[in-house]
Amino acid sequence: MKKLVLSTLSVAVMAAGSFAADGKALFQSKGCTACHQAAADTVGPSLKKIAAAYAGKEANLIKFLKGQGKAVVDPAKEAVMKPQINTTKAMKDDELKALAEFILSHK
Numbered sequence: 001m002k003k004l005v006l007s008t009l010s011v012a013v014m015a016a017g018s019f020a021a022d023g024k025a026l027f028q029s030k031g032c033t034a035c036h037q038a039a040a041d042t043v044g045p046s047l048k049k050i051a052a053a054y055a056g057k058e059a060n061l062i063k064f065l066k067g068q069g070k071a072v073v074d075p076a077k078e079a080v081m082k083p084q085i086n087t088t089k090a091m092k093d094d095e096l097k098a099l100a101e102f103i104l105s106h107k
């Protein structure tokens with residue numbers, strides 16, 4: 001019994017791990033890294049800054065990526081980010097969730 005519980009746990013942990021990896025892979029493959037770095041502001045705000053603005057608001061972050069929300073991090077540069085929403089809008093719900101979780105992991 002104990003063994004069963006343990007192996008169930010490790011499967012859950014592995015699943016959680018690959019989920020985070022997916023978000024990171026998506027962030028890279030969709031070209032987001034061209035403007036967003038982990039800790040430094042470049043063309044776009046750092047992931048750290050975005051994570052702080054959306055702390056505890058994953059649903060709002062997903063809404064923004066679906067084109068249903070307003071920019072809260074750097075509204076003055078919204079026009080630069082707007083075309084990128086065409087990319088994220090086309091993504092599946094589970095992909096957007098992974099992407100949002102990856103962004104929010106930058107605390």
Ligand code: HEC
Binds near residue numbers: 031032074081088
């Ligand atoms: C051409 C440069 C560029 C690319 C590529 C880019 N971004 Fe951005 N992004 C920006 C800029 C500039 C801002 C600041 C304006 C704003 O806050 O909307 C921003 C802001 C954001 C925000 C904060 C939104 C808010 O509420 O203010 C999120 C989340 C975000 N980007 C996610 C992404 C994701 C995911 C991708 C990849 C699909 C991506 N960005 C690709 C330039 C870019």
